[in-house]
Amino acid sequence: MATEQELSDFLKSVEKRAFKRSLYHVRDEEAALDIVQDSMMKLAEHYGDKPPAELPMLFQRILSNCTLDWFRRQKTRRALFSNLSDFESDDDAGDFDLLGSFNGDLDTRETESAEDVTRRTQVFHQIEAEIAALPTRQREAFLLRYWEEMDVSETAAAMGCSEGSVKTHCSRAIQALSRALKAKGFLPP
Numbered sequence: 001m002a003t004e005q006e007l008s009d010f011l012k013s014v015e016k017r018a019f020k021r022s023l024y025h026v027r028d029e030e031a032a033l034d035i036v037q038d039s040m041m042k043l044a045e046h047y048g049d050k051p052p053a054e055l056p057m058l059f060q061r062i063l064s065n066c067t068l069d070w071f072r073r074q075k076t077r078r079a080l081f082s083n084l085s086d087f088e089s090d091d092d093a094g095d096f097d098l099l100g101s102f103n104g105d106l107d108t109r110e111t112e113s114a115e116d117v118t119r120r121t122q123v124f125h126q127i128e129a130e131i132a133a134l135p136t137r138q139r140e141a142f143l144l145r146y147w148e149e150m151d152v153s154e155t156a157a158a159m160g161c162s163e164g165s166v167k168t169h170c171s172r173a174i175q176a177l178s179r180a181l182k183a184k185g186f187l188p189p
Contacts, residue, residue, distance in 0.1 A: 002052045010055045011040050018063055021143050024132055025067050035070055039063040060144065060158035123186060130180045134173050137161075141169035142177075 002010070015036065022032035039062045047058045131139060137159070144155040145166070156163045 001049050002055060004048075006052045007044060007048050007055070010052065010059075011043070014056070014059060015040070017148060018059075021147060022063070022067060024139055024143060025136065026070055027132065031070060035063070035066045039066045042066070057154060057157060060148065060150070060154075061160075064140070064158055064160070126181065126184055126186065127177075130177050133180070134176060137165075138169045138173035138176070141166050142173035145170050 018036045018039065019032055022035045023029060026032055026035065039059065042062050043055065043059050047055070047062075050058060131142065134142065140159060141155060144150045144158055145152070150158065152163045152166050155166045159166065
């Protein structure tokens with residue numbers, strides 16, 4: 001059974017990635033923060049007594065369900081209300097900075113030119129934009145597999161689908177990202 005400290009350490013370790021994943025899905029920072037907070041609360045309330053090894057899979061499943069619930073609520077609001085501007089965020093710029101959340105082990109500021117830093121920043125922004133443009137299930141599979149580093153069976157469990165579906169979604173996402181980035185002039189090294 002997970003101790004209170006183990007649960008706390010786990011939640012701290014996943015909060016930034018969970019926020020980024022939610023932000024890719026809902027494209028609204030406040031909603032993404034709410035989804036992550038709700039997911040963490042549900043994990044702590046309902047599954048805090050589970051063994052620490054089970055927490056990652058449980059949390060990913062809860063996060064997926066909370067995201068789907070958010071989309072369902074949005075769909076209901078659209079059906080009930082004709083003026084969505086009352087419910088949508090005014091700040092939908094999507095200016096979350098991938099580099100700000102990246103914790104590299106190596107400080108390259110002294111060895112890297114300003115041009116290299118700018119080029120790398122532009123590449124990250126292009127990649128973020130292309131990931132955000134993927135269809136929902138492809139984006140979810142891609143982020144779980146390559147951002148969260150889950151294997152195929154863990155991703156399938158978190159998404160509530162078959163392993164074959166995960167492989168298909170990931171393959172399509174990679175192909176779409178590859179085409180889009182090549183079209184923008186980004187070629188693999």
